[in-house]
Each structure stands twice: as C-alpha cells, then as structure tokens.
Amino acid sequence: MVEDRKLAVLRAIVEDYVATEEPVGSRALVERHGLGVSPATVRNDMAALEDEGFIHQPHTSAGRVPTDKGYRLFVDRLSGVKPMSAAEKRAIATLLDSAVDLDDVVQRSVRLLSNLTHQVAIVQYPTLSRSTVRHIELVQITPSRIMLILILSTGRVEQRLLETPVAPSEHQLADLRTRVNQAAAGERIADASAALGALPDALGQDDRALASSIVDVLTEAMSDHRSDERVAVGGAANLARFGDSFQTAVRPLLEALEEHVVLLKLIGEVTAGDSVTVRIGHEGPYSELASTSVVAAGYGPPDQALATLGVVGPTRMDYPGSMAAVRAVARYVSRILDEGQQ
Amino acid sequence: MVEDRKLAVLRAIVEDYVATEEPVGSRALVERHGLGVSPATVRNDMAALEDEGFIHQPHTSAGRVPTDKGYRLFVDRLSGVKPMSAAEKRAIATLLDSAVDLDDVVQRSVRLLSNLTHQVAIVQYPTLSRSTVRHIELVQITPSRIMLILILSTGRVEQRLLETPVAPSEHQLADLRTRVNQAAAGERIADASAALGALPDALGQDDRALASSIVDVLTEAMSDHRSDERVAVGGAANLARFGDSFQTAVRPLLEALEEHVVLLKLIGEVTAGDSVTVRIGHEGPYSELASTSVVAAGYGPPDQALATLGVVGPTRMDYPGSMAAVRAVARYVSRILDEGQQ
DNA sequence: CTTGGCACTCACGCACGATGAGTGCCAGTT
DNA sequence: AACTGGCACTCATCGTGCGTGAGTGCCAAG
Numbered sequence: 001m002v003e004d005r006k007l008a009v010l011r012a013i014v015e016d017y018v019a020t021e022e023p024v025g026s027r028a029l030v031e032r033h034g035l036g037v038s039p040a041t042v043r044n045d046m047a048a049l050e051d052e053g054f055i056h057q058p059h060t061s062a063g064r065v066p067t068d069k070g071y072r073l074f075v076d077r078l079s080g081v082k083p084m085s086a087a088e089k090r091a092i093a094t095l096l097d098s099a100v101d102l103d104d105v106v107q108r109s110v111r112l113l114s115n116l117t118h119q120v121a122i123v124q125y126p127t128l129s130r131s132t133v134r135h136i137e138l139v140q141i142t143p144s145r146i147m148l149i150l151i152l153s154t155g156r157v158e159q160r161l162l163e164t165p166v167a168p169s170e171h172q173l174a175d176l177r178t179r180v181n182q183a184a185a186g187e188r189i190a191d192a193s194a195a196l197g198a199l200p201d202a203l204g205q206d207d208r209a210l211a212s213s214i215v216d217v218l219t220e221a222m223s224d225h226r227s228d229e230r231v232a233v234g235g236a237a238n239l240a241r242f243g244d245s246f247q248t249a250v251r252p253l254l255e256a257l258e259e260h261v262v263l264l265k266l267i268g269e270v271t272a273g274d275s276v277t278v279r280i281g282h283e284g285p286y287s288e289l290a291s292t293s294v295v296a297a298g299y300g301p302p303d304q305a306l307a308t309l310g311v312v313g314p315t316r317m318d319y320p321g322s323m324a325a326v327r328a329v330a331r332y333v334s335r336i337l338d339e340g341q342q
Numbered sequence: 343m344v345e346d347r348k349l350a351v352l353r354a355i356v357e358d359y360v361a362t363e364e365p366v367g368s369r370a371l372v373e374r375h376g377l378g379v380s381p382a383t384v385r386n387d388m389a390a391l392e393d394e395g396f397i398h399q400p401h402t403s404a405g406r407v408p409t410d411k412g413y414r415l416f417v418d419r420l421s422g423v424k425p426m427s428a429a430e431k432r433a434i435a436t437l438l439d440s441a442v443d444l445d446d447v448v449q450r451s452v453r454l455l456s457n458l459t460h461q462v463a464i465v466q467y468p469t470l471s472r473s474t475v476r477h478i479e480l481v482q483i484t485p486s487r488i489m490l491i492l493i494l495s496t497g498r499v500e501q502r503l504l505e506t507p508v509a510p511s512e513h514q515l516a517d518l519r520t521r522v523n524q525a526a527a528g529e530r531i532a533d534a535s536a537a538l539g540a541l542p543d544a545l546g547q548d549d550r551a552l553a554s555s556i557v558d559v560l561t562e563a564m565s566d567h568r569s570d571e572r573v574a575v576g577g578a579a580n581l582a583r584f585g586d587s588f589q590t591a592v593r594p595l596l597e598a599l600e601e602h603v604v605l606l607k608l609i610g611e612v613t614a615g616d617s618v619t620v621r622i623g624h625e626g627p628y629s630e631l632a633s634t635s636v637v638a639a640g641y642g643p644p645d646q647a648l649a650t651l652g653v654v655g656p657t658r659m660d661y662p663g664s665m666a667a668v669r670a671v672a673r674y675v676s677r678i679l680d681e682g683q684q
Numbered sequence: 685c686t687t688g689g690c691a692c693t694c695a696c697g698c699a700c701g702a703t704g705a706g707t708g709c710c711a712g713t714t
Numbered sequence: 715a716a717c718t719g720g721c722a723c724t725c726a727t728c729g730t731g732c733g734t735g736a737g738t739g740c741c742a743a744g
Contacts, residue, residue, distance in 0.1 A: 041716085059724090147493060
C-alpha cells in the first residue's frame with residue numbers, strides 16, 4: 001500500500017531527525033532504513049507529506065523536518081510506547097523503594113525521570129484537595145505560642161504558628177486536641193473544614209476565642225493553595241543539549257521553570273488516570289514555548305489522579321522513550337503512595 | 343600620583359567591561375570617564391597593568407579585559423559596597439516581613455536576591471547543627487504506626503514514621519512523650535542526642551524496646567545530613583544572559599545547581615559573620631566553574647552564622663551591586679530569624 | 685611624566701566562487 | 715497506476731581574499 005509506505009517514511013523521518021538533529025534527505029532515508037524503494041519514490045512521498053503538512057523543508061535543497069502535526073501523527077499512530085528494559089525497571093523500583101518520606105519520593109522521582117529521559121523533569125506534589133486529614137496536633141511552644149500540625153493522608157505535614165493573647169491551660173489544650181481530631185480526622189479536606197467551622201459554637205465562652213482562632217488557622221492551612229502549587233524540577237542541565245536556538249527556546253523555558261504556576265499549567269490537564277498525555281509545540285498554552293513538548297501522566301490511586309508528573313523537552317525529542325519513562329515512573333510512584341498509605 | 347591613576351584606569355576598565363561586555367580600549371576610556379589625560383598615557387598605564395597581570399588583551403589590536411587578579415584588586419581596594427537605595431531597602435523589608443514561615447523566608451530570599459542582582463541566587467536552609475530542640479511530639483497514626491515530629495528552634499520541623507510491632511497504650515505513649523521532651527527540649531542537637539541515648543536504659547523492660555526504637559529514629563533525624571544540605575536556588579533564567587560561552591560556562595553551572603553539595607561548597611567557607619565573601623573565577627574549588635564568581639555572606643545570630651546565602655554569576659559581574667544586595671538580604675534575614683525566635 | 689604622531693597588527697565583515705546535498709519534474713519501464 | 719533513472723536547478727555552506735578600522739606599541743618632542 002502506498003499509504004502505508006508514506007507513513008513509514010514519516011516515521012523514518014521523525015526517527016532520523018530526532019537522532020541526528022539534522023534535516024533528513026531522501027537518499028539517507030533509504031540507506032538507513034530498509035525501505036525497498038528508490039530515493040525518487042521516497043521523494044514523491046515526501047512531497048505528498050509536505051502538502052499534507054506533516055513535514056517541512058527549511059529551505060530548498062535541504063532535507064525534511066517534521067512539523068508539529070507530523071510529530072502528532074507519529075505519536076498517535078506510528079510509535080507506540082517503547083517498553084522499559086528490565087534493568088531500568090529494577091533501577092526505578094529500587095530507587096523509589098528506598099525513599100523515606102513523601103518529599104523524598106518526589107525528589108527521587110524527579111531525578112529518576114530526568115536521568116531516564118535526559119530531559120527536564122517536573123513532578124507535582126500530591127494535591128491537598130483530594131486527601132484526607134489523618135491527624136491534628138496542638139503543641140504548646142511557649143506560653144503565648146501554639147504550633148498547629150496538620151498531618152494528611154498523603155504524608156504531607158503542614159505546620160502553623162499561632163499567637164494566643166492568653167496562655168491556655170494544659171487541660172484546655174488537650175480537650176481541644178481531642179475535639180478537633182474528632183471533627184476532622186479521616187475526613188476529606190473540604191469536609192474537615194466544614195466540620196471544624198462548626199466547632200467553636202459548641203464550646204463554652206472561655207474556649208471559644210481560642211478554638212476559633214485555631215480553627216481559622218487550620219482551615220487556612222487546608223485551603224492554602226501554595227501547597228497545591230508545589231512542584232519539584234530536575235535535570236535543568238539537560239537544557240544545555242538544546243543545541244541551536246538557545247535564546248529562543250531555552251530562555252523562556254528557564255523562566256517557566258521558576259514559575260511553578262506556569263509549570264503546573266504545562267503539566268496539568270492530564271486526561272485519564274493512567275495514560276500518558278503528550279503536548280507538542282504550539283499545542284501548549286504558551287507561545288514562547290512553541291518549540292517544546294511536554295510528556296505527562298497523572299499518578300495516585302487508580303481511580304483518581306492526585307497529581308501529575310512529566311518531562312519537558314524540545315519538540316524534537318524521543319517520544320516513545322519519554323512516554324515509557326513517564327508512564328513507568330508514574331506507576332511506581334502510585335504504587336509507593338498506595339502502600340505507604342494503606 | 344601615577345600609581346593612583348593606574349588604579350583608576352583599572353577601575354574604569356572593570357566598570358566599562360562589566361557594562362559593555364566588550365574589551366575596552368584607551369580612547370573609549372578617556373571619553374567615558376573623566377580622567378584628564380590622553381589615550382596615549384592611558385595606554386602606558388595599561389601596558390604596566392598588563393605586565394602586573396591585572397588585565398589582558400584577547401589578541402593584538404583589541405581592548406583590554408580584566409583578569410581574575412584584576413577583579414580581585416578591584417573588589418578588595420577599588421570598589422566598596424554600593425549602598426542600596428531606600429526603595430530597595432523598603433522592598434526587602436516588606437517582602438521578607440510578610441513571610442509566614444521558615445520555608446517562606448528562604449524562598450522569598452532567593453527570589454529577592456535573584457531579582458536584585460539579576461543573577462542566580464542560592465540560599466542555604468539554616469543548619470541543624472547549631473539549633474536547639476524545641477519540642478518532640480509523638481502521634482499515634484494507626485495502631486502499629488507512630489509519627490515522630492521534631493520541632494527545632496529555627497522553626498524547622500522534621501517528621502518520621504515509625505512502625506511498632508506491638509501497639510503502645512495511650513498512657514505509655516504519653517509517658518514517653520514527657521520523658522523525651524524532658525531529656526531533649528531546649529538542648530542543642532548534639533546534647534539532645536546524647537541525653538536521648540541514655541533514656542531507654544532508665545526504663546522498665548516493657549517500655550525499653552519501644553523507647554529505643556523511638557530514640558533511634560529521633561537521633562537519626564537529628565543527625566540527618568540531608569537537611570544540612572538543603573538549599574534553595576532561584577533566578578536560573580538569568581543564565582540566559584551569559585551571552586557567549588554557553589557550553590563552557592552555563593552547562594557546568596546548570597549541573598552544579600542540581601548538585602546541592604557542590605553548591606554548598608561554593609557558597610560555604612564564609613569567613614566572618616557579617617562580612618561578604620567574594621570568590622572570583624579560578625579561586626573557587628571547581629575548575630569547570632573558572633569563569634564564574636560567587637558572592638556570599640553568612641546569616642543568623644550575630645555571633646554564629648547559621649547558614650549562608652549568595653549569588654553566582656560570571657566573573658564579569660557587578661561586584662559592588664551584588665555585594666550590597668547579598669549583605670542587605672543577609673542582614674534582613676538574620677533579623678527576621680532573630681525576631682521569629684525570640 | 686605626558687602627549688601627539690605614526691607605523692603596525694589583526695579581528696571582523698563582505699563579496700565571490702566552488703562544492704555538493706537535496707529537490708522537483710519528466711519520460712520511460714514494469 | 716506505481717516506480718525508477720536521469721537531469722536541471724536551487725541554495726546553504728565553506729574557503730579565500732580584501733578592505734576597513736579599532737586598537738596598540740613605540741618614539742621623539744614638549
């Protein structure tokens with residue numbers, strides 16, 4: 001089928017261009033890949049592919065380069081996900097298994113992803129919104145200061161310092177500790193906030209002021225969007241491999257890497273739970289990043305994605321490999337979190 | 343004095359080169375700066391300066407460029423610290439004053455420093471070693487799991503999860519909580535570790551196993567060097583301004599930015615408490631970073647530096663401005679920490 | 685010690701032509 | 715209808731040569 005060969009040609013162009021970083025010509029194509037036709041035939045196919053917008057030549061008498069549309073077709077229909085080697089799987093497992101806490105898991109994942117893909121890796125910390133309250137602790141630091149510690153099911157710990165005008169008694173504090181835990185422990189963030197909100201009214205005059213300031217701080221900590229926006233970034237040194245187009249491509253990306261909100265928007269909008277999402281060049285929300293692609297996946301419990309992770313790189317990147325790495329890491333992290341939570 | 347003018351010429355060369363990024367010639371010098379002599383005179387001085395190793399010409403018929411030795415002399419004797427403007431001081435104060443916790447202070451400082459200097463900023467989190475234990479909390483999460491929370495005087499909170507073979511009783515846990523706090527609260531890390539180590543022996547058979555595993559985890563958390571190595575990095579986008587020499591200068595730096603140990607070594611070794619340390623080019627410990635300079639200062643209580651912060655940039659950088667910014671931020675952070683601790 | 689003058693060096697920019705990779709098209713073959 | 719060989723054409727790249735000018739070093743005079 002001629003149509004099949006055209007797709008094979010596109011695949012070959014993408015693979016060669018990704019490998020060599022140079023426009024690929026008809027002769028080189030037939031030599032490197034074993035398509036059993038002559039360069040002239042390939043040229044015809046190339047002309048057709050160019051008409052359809054899948055490839056593009058930088059200038060006359062140069063080879064062809066895939067367009068964003070070409071990469072899209074490649075990713076959707078021509079590539080599949082390259083399976084990870086057993087050694088890689090083992091490396092992932094052992095590295096992540098030896099993580100000691102949530103922060104460690106996230107940091108190791110970033111490192112892992114950037115090492116596996118040789119690209120910039122981004123891992124979002126698990127969001128608060130879907131997690132539940134595991135425990136609330138009130139600790140008297142000084143007579144006029146209480147530290148509130150909020151422990152969530154994901155293992156995240158939020159702490160807040162509270163100044164009190166009058167020093168509460170030991171007994172009073174113990175009572176409050178019991179009450180807030182009864183109200184909030186085991187509940188989802190949203191429900192816990194509501195339950196806590198009703199708490200002060202049920203108390204006597206003496207406790208009410210203290211209780212309500214504690215509740216205020218706790219609800220603030222729960223709704224704190226700062227935590228939702230936390231991400232870890234790694235492998236920025238791989239940007240040095242960008243080759244050409246430093247100023248046009250690397251600089252905006254470096255800037256984006258510091259704007260965590262931007263990063264989250266890049267990585268986010270992952271559709272289903274397990275599948276890997278690929279966003280190619282201009283498909284993304286930022287025009288400055290038109291020459292970068294994003295490969296991302298959600299992680300967390302099977303039914304609900306807690307957060308996302310992924311890699312960012314030039315549109316000319318190894319999609320099958322990156323997709324495989326992202327998917328594998330996402331799965332392992334999900335499993336680790338699941339075990340840690342039981 | 344002719345010697346004085348030579349120094350003035352050196353200063354002018356450094357300033358112009360920093361500003362324009364191009365080798366500076368004799369004519370441009372006398373025009374831009376008001377030295378009341380002719381280009382020929384300046385040329386003589388330049389020749390002398392070159393003989394002494396303070397400047398260097400990339401090739402015949404090009405202007406002069408400062409050497410590391412030239413920058414060193416400039417920093418030591420010719421520049422002084424450019425005072426911050428009132429507006430800048432206010433910006434620092436308001437930004438840092440509105441930080442909510444230790445992490446926030448550090449993150450705001452990084453942002454501040456990189457914005458003020460247009461360079462890569464690095465802030466080390468306060469070290470554990472000199473801080474004291476404020477409180478230890480034991481929280482029963484599930485029957486077989488205890489969460490240990492270690493609160494330090496710097497505001498840092500370390501948490502560890504502990505699996506217990508047998509579920510301790512509520513009363514048992516409360517007793518242990520009291521004991522560990524009696525032993526450790528208020529003590530320095532090192533002393534607290536020692537005091538805790540002796541604790542299990544003073545207990546009855548039943549409690550001893552549990553106590554010793556708790557103590558083990560706590561001492562591990564206290565001696566955990568991971569925490570000592572934490573740093574925040576910001577302003578990496580400023581690397582895009584490096585102009586030439588991307589591969590030679592930016593890449594190793596990008597790599598270093600991910601190796602926090604390397605960063606600490608770069609920033610560290612700050613001599614006195616308050617003064618600003620400058621390390622120029624090859625003076626640093628890494629040959630790959632020969633074309634970068636570091637401006638750093640310690641912060642913390644007046645007598646003892648808790649940690650360091652600073653900026654990293656090309657040897658061709660605005661030393662007076664950077665030194666001013668680093669010093670100002672270090673002072674403000676010290677003050678904030680001091681207040682927060684009282 | 686400073687200065688004007690002068691010869692000299694050499695990076696930089698530009699034009700020019702040769703080279704060759706790669707293309708598009710067409711006529712012939714299967 | 716699909717493939718192939720041939721051929722003319724385009725054009726980026728590279729090396730060469732040359733003019734220009736910024737900048738220097740040196741020297742003799744002030």
